[in-house]
Amino acid sequence: MNDINIPKPKKLKYHEKRVAVTKEFDFSAAHFLYEYQGKCKNLHGHTYIVVLTVSGYTDEQGFLIDFNKLKSIYIESIHNKLDHSYLNSILTNMNSTVENMIVWIWEQLEETFSLVQYKKQDIRIEEIKLYETPTSYATLKWEWMHG
Ligand SMILES: Nc1nc2c(c(=O)[nH]1)N=C([C@H](O)[C@H](O)COP(=O)(O)OP(=O)(O)OP(=O)(O)O)CN2
Numbered sequence: 262m263n264d265i266n267i268p269k270p271k272k273l274k275y276h277e278k279r280v281a282v283t284k285e286f287d288f289s290a291a292h293f294l295y296e297y298q299g300k301c302k303n304l305h306g307h308t309y310i311v312v313l314t315v316s317g318y319t320d321e322q323g324f325l326i327d328f329n330k331l332k333s334i335y336i337e338s339i340h341n342k343l344d345h346s347y348l349n350s351i352l353t354n355m356n357s358t359v360e361n362m363i364v365w366i367w368e369q370l371e372e373t374f375s376l377v378q379y380k381k382q383d384i385r386i387e388e389i390k391l392y393e394t395p396t397s398y399a400t401l402k403w404e405w406m407h408g
């Protein structure tokens with residue numbers, strides 16, 4: 262039987278390994294592709310899925326980053342800018358392919374992360390996956406951005 266009256270430990274133990282946590286988000290947006298021969302030359306929409314993975318070291322409570330904090334960073338950096346948007350008016354000088362969008366998304370997120378104090382935990386974006394459809398997606402990793 263579980264004892265719910267376990268005394269609070271005097272000092273919480275935590276490890277010193279780099280770990281990663283992942284959270285998934287979505288946004289809906291419209292676009293069309295320039296200089297493209299195919300159905301995507303016409304205005305259409307997608308519900309994009311963003312799979313965001315960050316890595317670093319945990320704090321004394323065993324948190325790398327609270328999932329709620331990760332969500333608020335995502336909402337501020339990406340959702341508020343892209344949800345129900347017209348992508349051609351945001352990525353103005355390039356095609357809104359998932360390849361281009363994922364780099365833009367990375368840069369926006371990284372800017373917000375740099376404003377939050379995570380130096381002690383050395384938190385960094387480790388990987389992003391951006392799904393345009395359930396079967397079509399792009400991947401970007403820390404070493405490809407910074408290696
Ligand atoms: N390398 C890329 N190819 C294509 C992109 C892209 O961003 N990068 N984008 C498109 C279109 O935006 C299109 O809406 C999505 O492409 P697609 O996977 O072909 O979508 P479908 O749902 O029609 O896929 P099916 O598997 O054929 O059902 C095109 N290419």
Ligand SMILES: [Zn+2]
Binds near residue numbers: 301307393
């Ligand atoms: Zn499309």
